[in-house]
Amino acid sequence: MGVDKRKDVSNSDSESKGLKVDKEKSTMKLKPNSSGSKRRRLDSRDEEEPKSLSNVNNGFKKRCWDPCNIYIFGAPGTRKTFWTNIVFPNAYKKSMDDNWENYNNDHIIVINEIERGSASQTNLLNILDRAPIKIQVKGSSLDYVGMYQVLISNTGLRELYDYDGDIPYYERFYRAIERRFNFIIEYRKIRNDSVRVCNVECTCCRIQRIFHKGSREKFQKLEFDIEFDEKITRDCALEIVRKLNREGKLLQLDNKIIWREDFNDDNRYMVRDGDELHLDFIVYSEILVQDLICEEISSFANDQLVALTEHIMKRVWNNKVLKYSTSFRTYIEETLNGLYITRMELCAALFYLVK
Structure with a gap:
């Protein structure tokens, strides 16, 4: 078996920076800081890297990493x-567009409604690139610090721009923009019968995801790695990710410092694998409940149904991740034990909620 060369570069002095380290696990993780401790002065190692200092002075300031770019398209x-x-x-x-109203150092950006000609080539390449850029917010100029950037469109990446037959230039631009995306994913409706797919949202068609670029396995695991610039020191990287106030890990691969943020890993019921390595299927809540009603409900253990119920309820309330109280979980468990309603009645109730 190959040896994973990645190692955690967090160490004991992380706690002096306000970063909490989970010492019970073999891999140390950075947790959000709730103590409000002041930022420690950077030591002499960082003074040798002026570029590093310029990216952390006065807060989370300039982009000094390669962002993770995801392009999702479909009808x-x-x-x-x-x-x-x-x-x-x-x-x-x-x-x-150029409207960045209320932008405030957000590091996760979702850009919707990207259509043919809606963005200039230069602006799009600047957003996707790792170089620092500025954006206009209410008449002032701010540094843009996007790390995770998801672009969503009805149009395939190759069709975004039309150059009236200038094929050589078009191909050069396409290769330049394609290189900047970590994942290019197409959503496509399919059916197993002879009926045509619906052209509106429905529950009768299956949604297939086709990975034109990027690892489906890494995508399903939500492993979206952010690679810092070569001149960024370990301490500087720690200082930057601390300001995110998010859980995650700092890894080192050869001479590269990589940030891997922890996201809501809730893929157990959201995705089903396809027959090929580059394919899978999105399973929406209402389709999932329909399938459960048609299948043998008795084959599910109670803990599976508890997790499934929580999963579906999250989707019902505006797709927001909710923290469930002990009483709510107890109610579900007692429900599944037959104290209130049967399993079939529970699934029917969930189906009614997600309709």
């Missing part, structure tokens, strides 16, 4: 935003 009615609402519930959302 209308394929519910392309479903996945992003689950994984990135608090993302900054906008259309592909």
Whole structure:
């Protein structure tokens, strides 16, 4: 078996930075800081890297990493935003224009409604690139610090721009923009019968995801790695990710410092594998409940149905991740034990909720 060269570069002095380290696990993780401790002065190692200092002075300031870029496209009615609402519930959302109203150092960006000609080549490449850029917010210029960038469109990436037969230039631009995406994913409706697929949202068609670029396995595991610039030191990277106030890990691969943020890993019922490595299927809540009603409900253990019920209820309430109280979980468990309603009645109730 191959040896994983990645190692955690967090160490004991992380706690002095306000980063909590989970010492019970073999891999140390960075947790959000709730102590409000002040930022420690960077030591002499960072003074040797002026570029590093410029990216942390006065807060989370300039982009000094390679962002993770995801392009999702498909025909209308394929519910392309479903996945992003689950994984990135608090993302900054906008259309592909110059309006960045209320942007405030958001590091997760979802750009909807990207259509042919809606963005200039230069603006799009600048957003996708790792170089620092500035954006206009209410007449002032701010540094843009996007790390995770999801672009959603009805149009395939190759069809975004039309150059009236200028094929050589077109191909050069396409290769330049395609290189900047970590994942290019198509959503496509399919059916197992001879009926034509619906052109609106429905529950009768299956939604197939086709991975034109990027690892489906890494995507399903939500392993979206952010690679810092070569001149960024370990301490500087720690300082930057601390300001995100998000859980995750700092890894080192050869000479690269990589940030892997923890996202809502709720894929057990959301995705089903396809017959080929680059294919899978999105399973929406209402379809999942329909399947359960048609299948042998008795084959599910109580803990599976508890997890499934919580999963579906999250989708019902505006796709927001909710924290469930002990009493709510107890109610579900007692329900599944037959104290209130039967399993079939529970599934029927859930089906009614998600209709």
